[in-house]
Amino acid sequence: MFIYQTIEGAKMFPKFARIALHMAIEQTLILIKPDGAFRKLTGLTIDRLDATGLEMVGAKMICVTERLAREHYSSLSDKPFFEGLIKYIRGDYHGIKDNRILALVYRGENAIKAVRAIAGATNPEQAAPGTIRGSFGRITTTGQFENVIHASSDPTDAAKEVALWFKKDEIIP
Numbered sequence: 001m002f003i004y005q006t007i008e009g010a011k012m013f014p015k016f017a018r019i020a021l022h023m024a025i026e027q028t029l030i031l032i033k034p035d036g037a038f039r040k041l042t043g044l045t046i047d048r049l050d051a052t053g054l055e056m057v058g059a060k061m062i063c064v065t066e067r068l069a070r071e072h073y074s075s076l077s078d079k080p081f082f083e084g085l086i087k088y089i090r091g092d093y094h095g096i097k098d099n100r101i102l103a104l105v106y107r108g109e110n111a112i113k114a115v116r117a118i119a120g121a122t123n124p125e126q127a128a129p130g131t132i133r134g135s136f137g138r139i140t141t142t143g144q145f146e147n148v149i150h151a152s153s154d155p156t157d158a159a160k161e162v163a164l165w166f167k168k169d170e171i172i173p
């Protein structure tokens with residue numbers, strides 16, 4: 001079984017390639033968004049992340065500058081909700097002092113999917129009950145999604161986001 005979990009195994013035994021690919025060790029970025037911090041959901045979020053069995057390999061409070069916010073969400077810059085999103089992530093709606101939020105990196109098998117699963121769908125009204133967003137997210141009367149946490153959505157985004165928020169030596173090798 002173990003041999004099939006390696007790339008070489010996948011090449012030698014193509015029918016097991018899918019198993020090998022599904023065993024990828026990934027890193028993913030999680031941000032406790034300002035509503036999550038404001039509502040004291042940081043501990044609960046970490047508890048659920050730890051319960052996945054993934055390993056926390058990076059953690060720090062970061063000042064979300066205008067530049068960092070816009071870079072992080074650059075792929076959404078043409079969306080009508082973009083400016084509101086920048087204000088939200090910078091703490092403008094929740095009075096987060098100096099715009100500081102907690103950023104985390106978790107690592108493990110299929111970490112990206114595993115964290116997305118406990119986070120729930122983007123729209124908190126559509127997120128499954130029991131997920132973090134389904135339990136604690138809301139849409140404000142002005143249409144702002146407050147969905148508690150950010151979680152990287154795919155390997156390309158995860159690599160980009162981890163590198164944007166963390167220096168190499170801030171992550172446990």
Ligand code: IDP
Nearest residue numbers: 076081085121122143144145146147150151153
């Ligand atoms: P994700 O956070 O689940 O990956 P994205 O589509 O990458 O979802 O959007 C990033 C963030 O932008 C969301 O988490 C949410 O805060 C905000 N957002 C996405 N779609 C909407 C929308 O339709 N209205 C308001 N805010 C939105």
Ligand code: MG
Nearest residue numbers: 151152153157
């Ligand atoms: Mg996303």
